[in-house]
Amino acid sequence: MNLKFSITYNSTLGRCLFICGAGERFGEWNTLKAHKMKYKGESKWIAEMEFADSSARIEYKYVECNDDGTAPNWELGKNRVIEIAPPVEFAEIADTWQAKDNNAMVISSSAFKKVVFKRDVDAKKFAIPALKSKKSKMVIFEVATPKIMPGHTIVLVGSCPELGSWDTDKSVAMTEVNPYVWRVAVEIDSAWKVEYKYAVLEPRKMTVMETGDNRSINLREMKYSFILKKDQNFNYGSLEYRGAGLAIPVFSIRTQKSCGVGDFADIKLLVDWCKKVGINMLQLLPVNDTVSTHTWVDSYPYGGISVFALHPMYINIDALGNLPFGAASKEFQERRKILNSLPSVDYEAVMKEKSIIYKKAYDYQKEKFLADSGYQKFFKENEDWLVPYAAFSYLRDLYKTPDYTKWGTYAVYDKRKIEELVSPKANQYDDIAVHYYIQYQLHKQLLDASCYARENGVFLKGDLPIGIIRNSIDAWVAPHLYNMGSQAGAPPDDYAADGQNWGFPTYNWDEMAKDNYKWWRNRLTHMAKYFDAYRIDHLLGFFRIWQMPYEAISGLLGNFYPALPISKEEIIAAGLPFDDKILCNPLITKEIISNRFKGSEDAIIKTYLKEISPDRYALKDEFKTQRLIDENIKITSGISEKEKAELLVTKKALSNLLVDVLFIKDKSGAYHPRIEINKTESFKALKDETGKKVYDLYLDYFYKRQEGLWREQAMVKLPALAKSTDMLVCGEDLGMVPNCVPGVMDELGLLSLKIQRMPKEGTFGVTQNYPYLSVCTPSCHDMSTVRGWWEEDRGKTQRFYNEILHCEGNPPYYCEPWVVERIISDHLNSSCMWAVFPIQDLIGIDEKLRLENPNDERINVPSIPHHYWRYRLHLTLEDLMNEKEFNSKLRLLITTSGRNTIRY
Structure with missing residues (x-):
């Protein structure tokens, strides 16, 4: 031949x-x-x-x-x-x-x-x-x-x-x-x-x-x-497919069969509604297990204790079978009715109710469960993460803390010891195996929902959190993959003026690269069982991450990692007098103390400060870091509310003194300009010529010298991730975006995110100018809804009304349904591949259906460190399915915009 x-x-x-x-x-x-x-x-x-x-x-x-x-x-x-x-x-x-x-x-x-x-x-x-x-x-x-x-x-x-x-x-x-x-x-x-x-x-x-x-x-x-x-x-020319998506956390779903929170089985009815109105992407928040404290603090979906395990909160009790103490129980039905009638999620009550049921279910079904071939196959395929997860969950409850450093002989992960702990012959085996049971049931229920969605033309889009929490299975099992002495966060942005400190350790990328990012590839392969797309939370973290030392609490004390820092020699070459104490210590003078602590200056100086030179103060050693201030200024139970409030104000003000620096010195002895350096008292005190030289270094550091390094970093990590599965990859590329990011995303085929009120340039994004390979949305879980935003800043609302909606005169005080509909329609008619909408914004087009107070629809407030994530849709999906007028209107908006089809 x-x-x-x-x-x-x-x-x-x-x-x-x-x-x-x-x-x-x-x-x-x-x-x-x-x-x-x-x-x-x-x-x-x-x-x-x-x-x-x-x-x-x-x-x-x-x-x-x-x-x-x-x-x-x-x-x-x-x-x-x-x-x-x-x-x-x-x-x-x-x-x-x-x-x-x-x-x-x-x-x-x-x-x-x-x-x-x-x-x-x-x-x-x-x-x-x-x-x-x-x-x-x-x-x-x-x-x-x-x-x-x-x-x-x-x-x-x-x-x-x-x-x-x-x-x-x-x-x-x-x-x-x-x-x-x-x-x-x-x-x-x-x-x-x-x-x-x-x-x-x-x-x-x-x-x-x-x-x-x-x-x-x-x-x-x-x-x-x-x-x-x-x-x-095939040469399609300019004919491109454009689709519509819905964004909602699983916990926010409400059905008549829910138990105080949305669960995996509820997704199927949501898919039916999506299909009815012409939506084919269902975007969820992370669904991993976050149980650390057994309190409402665990409601934070980005605080997963495992990147593989699913959250027990999302288990559907009915799907466990006809249990005499479960779905078939009159008492359970009454408790479920009470929980389901609440306006928002009562995390602790839901977890208490469900944990009682699924633990009883394990005892009731364990012999059949352990012999089940489907479970045995699941165990074999997931043993690498499932066994450490079950052991961690058992030890967390045994020692009553997720801090594994306090677990005695188990403080350092030892595979041999864990094998002994989880042995079927061990007395505590049932306390271990119950976690196998829960995860297997969750796996089946989420997979069932995912398959149902795929069969009905809807796919699930997952969320890939950028970090892991410090007290997690991942950190316990493989601490060498993380920089445990550092914390990840974000520099100041529209979400949080002081930046964010997420508390996550940063990644040791050099260590991860040794096996071609196996941990990431395994994580994504596992996700692909359930999801056909994912959103990379904080995509910029793969270029560089905002990193703070463990001693810091404020995001303002961070620096980029990796980065090319500024050396002592460069500072001198710039014509600046080099004084480490002036550059890296906060400027605290009598005048500053008077401005920050009016009426209590003398008491503050006496209790917390020491004079280090004429009219120059520093915090005492026991308060010299933000972590020490937080730990050593204790608010005891015996003080009055007034005294408590005053102490909180004092702690905040003292912490704010520490962020007033020009440079942050890293462990290597090099220097990083403090973010927003021009807002510090230290900078304002500089002479004009000196200030200009410092600011030139600042601009070079943040906007020029890092670009090549950050592009190189991303082009090593991101391809390994993107190629590990065939899921659609979308990036959350908001915030302080390096110039190299759009080019890398384009080269790798990653969809960017466009939020109209958070444009890369200007005050508002223009939806008609958005690129095709992007996802546009009017709002997201980290911000107020369209209606909530409308009422926040009357000046911005006025500009938006005149410049974006092209309406004359003054805007309505409240965001009326026709206004929300215009915003929804503008996004639908954009050229973006996907237009995704929080369910609150879609319901906002209907006067009868939407909540009266838009603030009750908000999911998260990033500026609150420990926010309670509990928003729940006030309508049941059964009721929403029957809203013929609303559903017809929404479907018409979607179809007339040309979405969910290819028009040849």
Whole structure:
């Protein structure tokens, strides 16, 4: 069998094209051994190869290299695979270089392939027919169609009679040999040069031609009688799919069968509603177990004790079976009714109720459960994380603290000791195995909801938190992967003026890189069981993270990690007098003390400060860090509310003194300018010329010198993550965004986030100018809803009303339904691939359905360190399903905007 490969490619001067792939003939994927192609002029490359066998399966790709096969530049896309069998003895494969196509990269994700453009097609054996005439040639046309709606098919039409002579009624039907891959064999003897196009045949028999110039093939140039013409992708032109999504935490869902909180089974009814109104993305907050203290503090969904385990709160009691003390119990039904009638989630009451039931359920079902083959398979596949999780949960409750450093002999994770602890022969085995039971039930329920969603054209989008909490299974098992002496957070932004301190240890990226980020890859592979897309919480953390020492509490005392700090020599070279004490210690003078502590200056100085030079003070050693201030200024139970309030004000004011520095010195002895340095008293006290020199260093540090480093960091980490699954990847790229971020996201096909009131530039984003590869939303869980925001700042509301909504005069005091509808419509009509809406904002278009007070709809307030995450939809989904007028209106808004379809 003889094969001739041909491809048109504009190579770089001095470079060559190779075919590289599986098998010795193709170099075993080693470019140094690959088959070099011959250049034939006019950018055409060929390679002729002879095979001893009459049948062959060939897997390969094209790659541009130096003449010796070094410095490879591979074409993108999946490996090419062709199968040749009799009657073909001589064939030519005419390929098209698989160039970078960000849209195609995104469309190839499981969100589209498994859901939006799902094709119920099994791989078909494609038989190449024998030639009827020796004068003709058999051309096998092949094209990929990553974007094609269910029920649509592909046809071929062209200039010769065999292809219908451009008459679409005589077009040639193609066969979908694999999902999204179409092929047809046509024997041509009427013309040597053939022009052609592919077209979509819709169910209503309307044929829509692809855009762009005609494709062509010159059969006279073809040496052999059998030609495989592989075209890369259908030319859609500007026709892009745009979808609509819903954002809601699972805990916020309310159904008639809930138990005071949304659960995984409730997702199915929410999917039914999404399908009814034309929504096909369901965006959730993290659903991992956060149980640390058994109090409402654990309601924080980003405080997961495991990146794998699911939260027991989301278990559906009914799905555990007909338990005499569960769904079948009158007492349970009464307690459920009480919990479900509450306006918001009572976290502690819900967890108490559910934990009693599922622990009893384990005792009731354990023999059957432990012998169940499905459970045994689940255990075997998840043992690596499941066993440490169960052990951690048991020890947390035994020692009554999640702080594993206080667990005596178990303070340092020892696999051998844990194996003894969890042994089925151990007395405490039931206290261990109950956690296996809970996780298995949660797994089944979430997987069931996910599969149901996929079957109904809706996919789940998960949330990938940027950090892990300090007292977590992950930190206990592998502390070497984290910088336990540091804390992650965010610099000041619209969410929090003083920045944020999340308390998470930062990642030891160098250690993680040693096994190509296995921890991250395992985490994402696990997520992909349930989700077809995910949002990277704080994407910027993969470029650099805002890091604070453990001694700090305020986000203002952070610096970027990794970063290129400023050396002592650079400070001196900038013309600044170098004095470590002045640069890195806060400026505390009598005047500043008087301004901050009016009326109590003398008492403050006496109790907390010491004079270090004339009119220059420092905090005493026992209060010299924010952590020490927090620990050593105790608020006892015996003091009055007034005294308590005064102490809290004092603690806050003393902590604020410590952020008033010019530079932050790191462990290496280098320096990082304090964020917003120009707002510090230390900066204001500088002479104009000195202040300018300091500020020049500040601007260079934050906006220039780090760009190359941060891009390099992201391009090492993010590809490893993105390639580990086929989930659609969306980034939360808000805040202080480095200039290199948009380019990296574009290169990797990551969708950016656009929030109208948090634009990269200006006061408001203009939805019509948003890029296609992005997700737009009017609000998110970390901010007020559209209605809440409308009432916060009358000046901004006025500008938005006049400049964005293009309305004259004064805006209505309250955000009336028509205003919310205009904002929703603007987002739907944007060019963004996805327009996602919090359910509160969607309901805001209906006067009868929405809550009276928009502040009751807020999910989180980032400026509150320990916020109670308890928002719950005030309507049941059963009631929402029956709101015909609202549902029809919403569906009309979505469909008329052109979302949830491709309009050819």
